[in-house]
Amino acid sequence: MKILSKAIAWVFPEYQFEWIVPEFEKNLSKELDFLQEASNAEKTGRNFSKKEVVKVPEIHWELCTKRVLTMQFMYGWKVDDVQSLVKAGIDPKKVAEVLAEVFAAMIFCHGFVHGDPHPGNILVSGSGNKFASNRSDFAIVLLDHGLYRELDEQFRSEFCHLWKALILLDPVKLREAGERLGAGRYYRYLPVIFTGRSLSSKSGLGQGMSPEEKMYLKDELRNFSVGDISQFMEGLPRDFLTILRTDGLLRSIIAKLGAESRVRLLIYAKYAVLGAALRHDDAPDRPAQNWKVALKASLEYGQLRIRLETLEIAHKLESCYRALVNWLRAFGSGIQGLFSLGLSIVYGLLP
Numbered sequence: 001m002k003i004l005s006k007a008i009a010w011v012f013p014e015y016q017f018e019w020i021v022p023e024f025e026k027n028l029s030k031e032l033d034f035l036q037e038a039s040n041a042e043k044t045g046r047n048f049s050k051k052e053v054v055k056v057p058e059i060h061w062e063l064c065t066k067r068v069l070t071m072q073f074m075y076g077w078k079v080d081d082v083q084s085l086v087k088a089g090i091d092p093k094k095v096a097e098v099l100a101e102v103f104a105a106m107i108f109c110h111g112f113v114h115g116d117p118h119p120g121n122i123l124v125s126g127s128g129n130k131f132a133s134n135r136s137d138f139a140i141v142l143l144d145h146g147l148y149r150e151l152d153e154q155f156r157s158e159f160c161h162l163w164k165a166l167i168l169l170d171p172v173k174l175r176e177a178g179e180r181l182g183a184g185r186y187y188r189y190l191p192v193i194f195t196g197r198s199l200s201s202k203s204g205l206g207q208g209m210s211p212e213e214k215m216y217l218k219d220e221l222r223n224f225s226v227g228d229i230s231q232f233m234e235g236l237p238r239d240f241l242t243i244l245r246t247d248g249l250l251r252s253i254i255a256k257l258g259a260e261s262r263v264r265l266l267i268y269a270k271y272a273v274l275g276a277a278l279r280h281d282d283a284p285d286r287p288a289q290n291w292k293v294a295l296k297a298s299l300e301y302g303q304l305r306i307r308l309e310t311l312e313i314a315h316k317l318e319s320c321y322r323a324l325v326n327w328l329r330a331f332g333s334g335i336q337g338l339f340s341l342g343l344s345i346v347y348g349l350l351p
Contacts, residue, residue: 016230023238027115031146034069040145041071047110053098055125055141074141076123080256088126090138095124096259098140100267103250107243108163108268108275111156115147115242117249119256149242155181156275159243163272166191167265171199181240186232192217194247195265207262273303 005018030036038059045056055074063070077084079099082092099122106113114121123141151159158180165173169191178187188199196208198217209217233241254264 012226014226014230016227016234019234023241027147033066034064034146035066037069037144037146038064038071040148043112044106044114044142044145044148047105047112048102051102051105053139054102055139056145057141057143074123074125074143076125076139076141078119079122079124079140080119080253081124082257085124085138088138090124090126092257093259093263095138095140096254096257097263097267098138099250099257100254100259100264101271102140102142103246104268104271107151107246108156108160108271109278111151111153113149113151113242113246114142114145115149115246116144117246117253119253120144122253149239151239151242152237155237155239159240160272160276162190163194163268164276166194167269167272169197169199169201174199182235182237183232184235186228186235189232193244196261 001021001024002018005021009016009018038061041056041059045058048054048056057071057074060070060072077088079095085092085095103114103117121142121144123143125139125141126137158177161173162177162181164170165177174190175187178184178190183190191197191199191201198209198213201209201213251261251264254261
C-alpha cells in the first residue's frame with residue numbers, strides 16, 4: 001500500500017492521501033490482537049450493562065490468546081435481513097431506532113466507538129431466543145470488536161456541541177465548533193456530510209435539499225480539487241474520520257430498514273445534548289458520580305426533549321398545511337371546472 005500510494009502521488013501530485021497508510025497499518029495490528037478484541041468486547045458490554053436490548057458475547061478468557069478468541073455463541077439474523085425480521089414479527093423501523101441509539105451512545109456519551117458496524121457484525125435476536133430482552137421483542141447483538149476508537153475527551157465534547165449546531169443550522173456555533181475540530185474553512189460543508197442539508201438550507205430536518213439548493217451546492221463544489229479534499233480530510237482529527245466511517249455504515253443500514261433519516265438525526269441530537277453534560281467516565285445508562293453532572297444532564301435532556309417535540313409538531317403542522325393547500329387548490333380547480341361546465345350547458349340551452 002505504501003508503494004502504491006507513493007506511486008500515485010508521483011504520477012498525480014495533487015494526490016495527498018499517503019497519511020492514510022500509517023493509520024491503516026495501526027488499525028490492522030490492533031485487529032489482529034485477539035486479547036485486545038476481547039477487552040474491547042468486555043468494555044462495550046459494561047457500557048451497555050443497563051440496556052437489556054443490547055447484547056455482547058461473553059468472553060472465555062481461559063481459552064483466549066493473542067491468536068485465539070473464544071466467546072459465547074449468539075443467535076440472530078443479520079440486521080439488514082428485513083424479510084426475516086418481518087417474518088419474525090419484528091418491526092425493522094424499531095430496530096433502526098434502537099441501533100441509532102446504541103451508536104449515538106457510543107459516540108456522544110461513552111467515547112468508545114465500534115469502527116466497523118457493517119451488517120455482518122450486527123445481529124437481531126428475536127423474542128423466542130434466550131438472548132432477547134425481557135422488555136422488548138428483540139435484542140441487538142454486537143459482534144467483531146477488533147476495531148474500536150477511544151475518543152479524546154475534548155473531541156467528544158466538541159463533537160457534541162458540533163452536532164447541536166448541525167441540527168439547528170446555527171452558522172456561528174457551527175463555525176466555532178468546526179474550526180476547533182480542524183475543519184477550517186470547510187466547516188460549512190459539515191451539514192451536508194452529516195444531515196444532507198446545506199448551511200443555508202430552508203428544508204426541514206431530514207428532508208434533504210431542494211433542487212435549487214442542490215444546484216447551488218453543485219456549482220460551488222465544481223471549484224474543488226483533489227488537493228482541497230485531501231486538505232480537508234487530513235486536517236480532521238483521526239477520531240472524526242472514525243465517526244465518518246461508522247456513521248456512513250450506520251446510515252446505510254438504517255435506510256435498508258426503511259427508517260427515515262430524520263430518526264437518526266433526532267436521536268443523535270438527543271444524545272449530543274446528553275453527552276455534552278457528561279464526563280468521559282459517565283454513561284447515560286449509569287448514574288453519574290457527580291450529582292451536579294447528573295442534574296445538568298437531566299435538565300439539558302429535558303430541554304432537548306421539549307425542543308425535539310417542538311420540531312416534530314412544527315414538521316407535522318407544516319405537512320398538514322401543505323396537504324390542506326394542495327387539497328384546496330385541487331378542490332378549487334374542480335369547482336372551477338364544474339362552474340365552466342355549467343355555464344357551457346346553460347349557454348347551450350339558450351336560444
